[in-house]
Amino acid sequence: MAKMKAAIFKETNKPLEVTEIDKPVIEEDEDVIVKVVACGLCHTDLGYIDYGVPTFKKPPLVLGHEPSGIVEEIGSKVTNVKVGDRVLIGPITCGNCFYCRNGRENICQSMMMIGNNLDGAFAEYVKVPARCLVKLPEELPLKESCVISDAVVSPYHAVKRRAKVGLGDWVAVFGCGGVGINCVQWANLAGGLVIAVDIMDHKLQLAKELGAVAIVNAKKVENVPKEVRKISGGGVDIAMECIGNPDVITQAFDATRDGGKVCVVGYSFKSPPLKAARLMYREMEITGSIAGLVSDYERIFNLIKTGKFRVDRLITSRYPLDKINEAFDELRKGEAIRIIVEME
Ligand SMILES: [Zn+2]
Numbered sequence: 066m067a068k069m070k071a072a073i074f075k076e077t078n079k080p081l082e083v084t085e086i087d088k089p090v091i092e093e094d095e096d097v098i099v100k101v102v103a104c105g106l107c108h109t110d111l112g113y114i115d116y117g118v119p120t121f122k123k124p125p126l127v128l129g130h131e132p133s134g135i136v137e138e139i140g141s142k143v144t145n146v147k148v149g150d151r152v153l154i155g156p157i158t159c160g161n162c163f164y165c166r167n168g169r170e171n172i173c174q175s176m177m178m179i180g181n182n183l184d185g186a187f188a189e190y191v192k193v194p195a196r197c198l199v200k201l202p203e204e205l206p207l208k209e210s211c212v213i214s215d216a217v218v219s220p221y222h223a224v225k226r227r228a229k230v231g232l233g234d235w236v237a238v239f240g241c242g243g244v245g246i247n248c249v250q251w252a253n254l255a256g257g258l259v260i261a262v263d264i265m266d267h268k269l270q271l272a273k274e275l276g277a278v279a280i281v282n283a284k285k286v287e288n289v290p291k292e293v294r295k296i297s298g299g300g301v302d303i304a305m306e307c308i309g310n311p312d313v314i315t316q317a318f319d320a321t322r323d324g325g326k327v328c329v330v331g332y333s334f335k336s337p338p339l340k341a342a343r344l345m346y347r348e349m350e351i352t353g354s355i356a357g358l359v360s361d362y363e364r365i366f367n368l369i370k371t372g373k374f375r376v377d378r379l380i381t382s383r384y385p386l387d388k389i390n391e392a393f394d395e396l397r398k399g400e401a402i403r404i405i406v407e408m409e
């Protein structure tokens with residue numbers, strides 16, 4: 066059996082084990098083997114590695130859900146891609162449930178994700194069903210575009226479909242990491258007046274460069290919601306929480322004007338205390354946002370191709386697969402925007 070190098074997640078609080086395992090083989094007619102070129106590191110991975118968030122497939126498991134690659138081999142019934150195509154891997158949806166049929170496949174009842182329900186892309190090869198593949202336009206760089214399928218698509222969905230940012234809306238983005246920084250970019254492109262909130266100056270500087278009209282360093286002000294309300298003249302129309310911290314969700318709620326909306330983009334396993342009376346009396350809205358729609362990729366590619374949306378500013382470090390544990394150490398420090406592992 067052919068072998069490949071992969072980083073294996075075996076148990077919580079242990080480093081990933083970089084080793085040789087069997088290279089996946091086509092089993093179903095609709096399987097595709099993708100040769101991974103690069104894969105982004107995500108805080109979701111740290112949830113599994115550091116915090117014991119359970120994965121659907123029990124370890125040992127190959128993590129990594131943000132890859133780009135080249136189609137290496139296809140099953141006999143695959144028609145949407147051919148060998149040699151440059152691809153991104155989106156979520157694996159069923160196409161048949163209530164949500165899929167109502168255009169909301171991102172909350173598919175049988176949603177599967179590589180690096181969680183099945184082996185992911187911190188490996189030389191990954192096997193997926195053909196339907197989740199998206200062809201990458203020639204104009205976009207293969208390696209750097211790996212971050213699109215999660216860190217770019219999810220914020221696009223959040224800004225456009227969930228937060229519904231409009232011209233002149235005040236938008237506070239809490240957390241300017243890999244996802245938050247792109248909420249800043251998309252909200253700015255959608256015509257929002259963005260206030261970026263973070264605790265790191267270099268992230269806030271990048272937020273400014275990518276369109277924020279104001280920045281707040283949460284470590285340097287006494288009361289973050291008050292500061293945001295001051296800048297926006299009474300509270301933002303929309304607050305986007307991109308960290309996944311219950312206290313920050315509460316801050317976002319407090320920074321939002323009456324009748325405004327909080328969009329929760331960050332994943333938290335704890336619940337925030339919420340002022341239910343204000344929710345009702347002041348007609349507050351709270352909405353969640355997860356992943357995105359495959360139908361949005363074409364528009365996203367066009368916005369990148371035309372230079373309106375910047376992916377080139379997102380990747381702050383690159384590691385070979387052998388050094389993936391060092392890459393996660395850097396992610397833990399919280400200073401990076403997006404870190405990728407490169408397979409060659
Ligand atoms: Zn992710």
Ligand SMILES: [Zn+2]
Nearest residue numbers: 159162165173
């Ligand atoms: Zn479905």
